[in-house]
Amino acid sequence: MKNYITYAKTDDRVLPYEEPHRRIAYLAALEGIVLLENHDALPIPSGKIAMYGSGVEHTIKGGTGSGEVNERHSVSILEGMEAAGYEVTTKKWLDDYTEEYETGLKELEAKIKSSLKKLDIQSYLTMFLQSYLYPFGRLITEQDVTDSDTDTCIYVVARQSGEGSDRKLENQDFQLSDTEKTNIRFCTQHYKKTIVVLNIGSSFDTSFMEEIPGIDALVYFCQLGTAGGTAFADVISGKVTPSGKLTDTWVSSYSDVPYGMDYSYLNGDLENENYLEDIYVGYRYYDTFRITPRYPFGYGLSYTTFDIRYQGIEKSGDTISVRVIVKNTGDTYSGKEIVQLYASCPQGNLKKEYQRLVAFAKTDTLEPGQEEILTLTFPLSYLTSYNEASASTIIEKGTCLLRIGSHSRQTEVCAVLNITEDICASVHKHICPVQTPLEVLYPEAPGETDSETPDVTEAPEEKDHLDITQEDLPTVTFTYDELPVTGNQKLTEDLKKLTVKERIQLVVGAGLKDMLMNESYVKVPGAAGNTTSSLLKKGVVNLVLADGPAGLRIQRRSTIGRNGTAKMIDMQIDMMKYFPEIFKKLLCGNPEKDQVYYQYTTAFPVATAMAQTWNPDLLEQMGQAVGEEMLEYGVSFWLAPGMNIHRNPLCGRNFEYYSEDPLLSGKMASAVTRGVQKNQGCSVTLKHFCGNNQENNRNHVSSNMTERALREIYLRGFEIAVRESHPKGLMTSYNKINGTYANNSKDLLTHVLRQEWGFDGLVMTDWTATAKGQSDPAVCIASGNDLLMPGSSSDKKRIRKAIKEGTLTRRDLNRCAGRILAATQNACVSIDGEKGTYKSDF
Ligand code: BGC
Numbered sequence: 001m002k003n004y005i006t007y008a009k010t011d012d013r014v015l016p017y018e019e020p021h022r023r024i025a026y027l028a029a030l031e032g033i034v035l036l037e038n039h040d041a042l043p044i045p046s047g048k049i050a051m052y053g054s055g056v057e058h059t060i061k062g063g064t065g066s067g068e069v070n071e072r073h074s075v076s077i078l079e080g081m082e083a084a085g086y087e088v089t090t091k092k093w094l095d096d097y098t099e100e101y102e103t104g105l106k107e108l109e110a111k112i113k114s115s116l117k118k119l120d121i122q123s124y125l126t127m128f129l130q131s132y133l134y135p136f137g138r139l140i141t142e143q144d145v146t147d148s149d150t151d152t153c154i155y156v157v158a159r160q161s162g163e164g165s166d167r168k169l170e171n172q173d174f175q176l177s178d179t180e181k182t183n184i185r186f187c188t189q190h191y192k193k194t195i196v197v198l199n200i201g202s203s204f205d206t207s208f209m210e211e212i213p214g215i216d217a218l219v220y221f222c223q224l225g226t227a228g229g230t231a232f233a234d235v236i237s238g239k240v241t242p243s244g245k246l247t248d249t250w251v252s253s254y255s256d257v258p259y260g261m262d263y264s265y266l267n268g269d270l271e272n273e274n275y276l277e278d279i280y281v282g283y284r285y286y287d288t289f290r291i292t293p294r295y296p297f298g299y300g301l302s303y304t305t306f307d308i309r310y311q312g313i314e315k316s317g318d319t320i321s322v323r324v325i326v327k328n329t330g331d332t333y334s335g336k337e338i339v340q341l342y343a344s345c346p347q348g349n350l351k352k353e354y355q356r357l358v359a360f361a362k363t364d365t366l367e368p369g370q371e372e373i374l375t376l377t378f379p380l381s382y383l384t385s386y387n388e389a390s391a392s393t394i395i396e397k398g399t400c401l402l403r404i405g406s407h408s409r410q411t412e413v414c415a416v417l418n419i420t421e422d423i424c425a426s427v428h429k430h431i432c433p434v435q436t437p438l439e440v441l442y443p444e445a446p447g448e449t450d451s452e453t454p455d456v457t458e459a460p461e462e463k464d465h466l467d468i469t470q471e472d473l474p475t476v477t478f479t480y481d482e483l484p485v486t487g488n489q490k491l492t493e494d495l496k497k498l499t500v501k502e503r504i505q506l507v508v509g510a511g512l513k514d515m516l517m518n519e520s521y522v523k524v525p526g527a528a529g530n531t532t533s534s535l536l537k538k539g540v541v542n543l544v545l546a547d548g549p550a551g552l553r554i555q556r557r558s559t560i561g562r563n564g565t566a567k568m569i570d571m572q573i574d575m576m577k578y579f580p581e582i583f584k585k586l587l588c589g590n591p592e593k594d595q596v597y598y599q600y601t602t603a604f605p606v607a608t609a610m611a612q613t614w615n616p617d618l619l620e621q622m623g624q625a626v627g628e629e630m631l632e633y634g635v636s637f638w639l640a641p642g643m644n645i646h647r648n649p650l651c652g653r654n655f656e657y658y659s660e661d662p663l664l665s666g667k668m669a670s671a672v673t674r675g676v677q678k679n680q681g682c683s684v685t686l687k688h689f690c691g692n693n694q695e696n697n698r699n700h701v702s703s704n705m706t707e708r709a710l711r712e713i714y715l716r717g718f719e720i721a722v723r724e725s726h727p728k729g730l731m732t733s734y735n736k737i738n739g740t741y742a743n744n745s746k747d748l749l750t751h752v753l754r755q756e757w758g759f760d761g762l763v764m765t766d767w768t769a770t771a772k773g774q775s776d777p778a779v780c781i782a783s784g785n786d787l788l789m790p791g792s793s794s795d796k797k798r799i800r801k802a803i804k805e806g807t808l809t810r811r812d813l814n815r816c817a818g819r820i821l822a823a824t825q826n827a828c829v830s831i832d833g834e835k836g837t838y839k840s841d842f
Pocket residue numbers: 066163528547639687766767
C-alpha cells in the first residue's frame with residue numbers, strides 16, 4: 001500500500017464544482033444583505049459613482065482564524081460595482097487608501113517580528129489570531145468631490161475580527177473612528193446622496209445615524225464570501241430587491257446591552273463571566289424590559305412593500321400550523337418577504353420573556369401584486385420553559401398569544417392558544433450546578449410593553465382560539481441509565497481486535513506534529529487535524545477534519561514531499577504570513593522546484609450573513625456544496641456549523657455563529673447539517689458546545705449561568721439541530737460552565753446530549769483544549785468527549801495513568817474508542833482510497 005493518498009489536484013484548472021458553488025454563494029450573499037435605512041436613495045442607476053472607505057477595494061470576505069476560507073478569488077465591492085457598469089470616480093482616494101493599507105501591514109509585520117523574539121508559544125498563537133486593524137484612509141477633499149463628478153457616494157466601513165479575542169468597545173472597532181465620522185459627514189455635505197455600507201461580521205454601533213444628518217441609506221453588507229461584490233452591485237442597482245433581515249437586535253447604544261460593561265475584558269475579570277441577564281438575551285431582554293432598539297431582531301427593508309394576512313390556525317398532534325397570505329403590494333419591484341411568528345407565553349409562577357420566535361417562513365420572489373400562501377409550523381414543545389424547582393419543562397396555564405409579523409417589533413396578535421391546565425412536557429435531572437449563587441435579572445412587571453408592541457395580557461375575543469391540554473403534549477420522563485459500550489455487535493467485535501494501547505491511539509488525535517508534517521494516510525494539506533494513521537495495518541483509516549463555517553478551510557497550494565510531508569505555499573491563516581523567514585523556510589514548500597498541489601474551495605458568506613437570509617433552503621444548498629468539496633478532497637468531518645448564541649455584540653466570533661436566538665440558530669444549523677450529510681461519509685461537527693460566548697481568555701473563563709438559561713438559551717439551538725438533523729459530530733468548547741470544563745462535563749456530554757437528545761455521533765474537543773493548565777483528558781473520556789484534538793503524547797500518557805490508577809474505566813475508554821471506530825468505518829475515504837462508500841475492512 002502507498003504510504004499516503006491525496007485528492008489535491010496537480011494543476012490549477014477550474015473544477016466542475018466551482019461555478020455551481022459560487023452561484024450558491026452568490027444567492028446566499030444576495031439574501032444575506034440587510035437594508036437598514038433607505039430614504040429614496042436606493043436603488044441607484046448605473047453611471048458615475050463616488051466610493052470611499054476601507055471596504056471598497058479591500059472588502060473583507062470573512063473573519064480571521066480557523067473561520068477563514070482559502071478560495072480562488074473573492075469579488076470586492078469595487079470589482080462588483082465596476083463589473084455591473086458603474087464608473088467609480090474616486091480612484092485617487094482609493095489608491096491613496098491602498099498605499100496606507102499596505103504601509104499599515106508592513107508596520108504590523110515589523111511589530112510582530114520584533115515581539116516574536118520574546119514571546120512564548122501561547123502568545124505566538126494569540127498574536128497570529130489577531131486581526132489587522134484596517135486604516136481609515138485620509139480625509140476626503142473638495143478636490144476628490146469635484147473629480148468624482150457625481151452627486152452620489154457610497155462609503156464602506158470595514159472591520160475585521162476572529163477567534164482568540166473579542167472586539168473592542170471603542171471607536172477603532174465597534175464604533176466609527178473620528179476620521180470615518182469626519183469623512184461621512186463631509187460626504188453628506190458634498191453629495192446629494194450618501195449611502196453608508198457596513199462590511200462587518202456582526203452588529204455595529206450605528207448611533208452615527210443620529211449624529212450625522214443626511215445619510216440617505218444604510219446597508220448591512222456583513223461579510224459575504226467569494227461573490228459579495230457581485231451581490232452588492234445587484235442589490236444596489238435594483239436588479240435584485242434586498243430580502244435579508246437581522247438575526248440580532250441592534251441597540252441604540254451599547255449602554256442598552258444588559259450587563260454590557262461586565263462583558264469579557266470590560267470589567268477586568270476574565271476568569272468568570274456571569275450571565276446575569278439569564279434568559280433575557282437579545283430581543284427577549286429588549287422587549288421584556290421595554291428598551292427600544294435601533295434596529296429590531298428580524299428587521300430589514302425591501303424596495304417593495306408587503307401585506308401579511310392571517311388565514312387560519314390548525315393543531316395536528318403536538319404541532320401548530322399558522323397559515324398566512326403574503327402579497328407584494330408595491331407596483332415596481334419584485335421581492336421576497338420573511339414572515340415571523342412569535343409566542344407570548346402565559347406569565348404564571350415562572351416569569352417569561354415578552355415573546356419568543358417559534359417559526360418563520362420566506363416567500364419566493366413575488367412580482368408586484370402577486371400573492372403566496374405560507375404555512376408556519378412549530379411543535380408545542382417550543383412553548384415550554386424550564387422550571388428549576390421541579391427540573392421539568394412546562395407550559396403554564398393561561399393565555400398564549402401568537403403574533404405574526406415582518407419583524408419582532410411589527411407584529412399583530414393573530415391567534416390565541418388557551419392553555420387550559422399546567423402542562424409538563426418533560427422531566428429531567430439537574431445539570432451543571434451553579435457554584436456561587438447568581439443574582440439574575442427578574443422582570444418586575446413581566447410582560448409590560450413599550451408603545452410599539454401590543455399588550456401581552458390582551459387576548460382578543462375575535463381571534464381564533466385553540467385549547468391546548470396536557471394530552472396534546474404527553475410528558476416525557478428521561479432516564480439516565482449507563483449507556484452501552486457500543487450500539488451493535490459488529491462494532492463490539494471490531495473493538496475487541498484493538499489493544500488498549502491502540503484504543504488510546506484512537507481517542508487521541510494524530511497530533512500537532514502531524515498537523516504540520518502531515519504524516520497521515522488520507523492527506524488533505526491544510527486540514528485542521530486528523531485521527532491516527534497508526535492503525536492502518538488493522539484496517540482503520542484516519543479521519544480528516546477541516547474547518548468551517550464559511551466553507552471548507554484547506555490549503556490552496558502546497559507541495560507534498562516524497563515521504564508524504566505536506567508543506568503549504570500560501571500561509572493558511574492570513575496573519576501567519578508574518579512568520580519570520582526561518583519559519584517560512586521550514587514550513588513552506590518551494591513552488592519553483594516541487595510539484596504544486598491545488599485545492600480551491602468556495603468561500604460562502606459568514607454564518608451571520610447566511611442566517612440573515614432566513615432561508616434554510618439556501619443553507620441546505622450551501623451544506624450540500626461544502627459536502628461535495630469534502631468528498632472531492634477526502635475530508636470526513638467539517639468543523640462546522642458554529643452555533644453559539646450572540647450573547648453580546650462584542651464577541652470576536654459572532655460572525656461564525658448565526659444569531660442571538662436559539663430557534664433560528666438551531667434551524668440554520670439543521671439545514672446546513674442536512675446538506676453536508678447528504679454526501680456519503682461526510683459529517684458536520686456542531687460547535688462549540690457550549691456557552692462559548694467570549695473569546696478573551698476562552699481557554700479558562702467560566703460561563704456562569706442558571707440551569708434555566710443554559711437549557712432555554714444556550715443548549716436549545718444545539719438541541720434543535722441534534723433532534724432535527726442527526727449531526728454526526730460535535731465539538732466541545734474551550735470554556736467552563738459553572739466551573740467545570742465543557743469537555744469534562746458528563747452532565748452536558750452524556751446526560752443531556754446523548755441520554756436526553758439521543759445524539760449518537762462523535763464528540764471531540766476543541767484544539768489543544770487539554771493542554772497543561774486546562775481540562776483533564778482522562779475526564780474528557782469519562783464524560784463522553786470521545787476524541788482529543790489535535791492530540792498529544794501527554795494526552796495519551798494521562799489517559800494511561802488514569803486507567804492504571806482506576807480513575808478511568810476501560811468501559812469508558814471503549815465507549816469513546818468505539819464511537820471513533822464507527823466514524824472511521826463511515827469515513828468518506830475508505831481504507832483503500834475509495835471515496836464516498838461505506839466500507840469496513842474488519
Ligand atoms: C477553533 C475551532 C477550530 C479549531 C481547528 C480552534 O482554535 O476554536 O473552532 O475548529 O481551532 O482549527
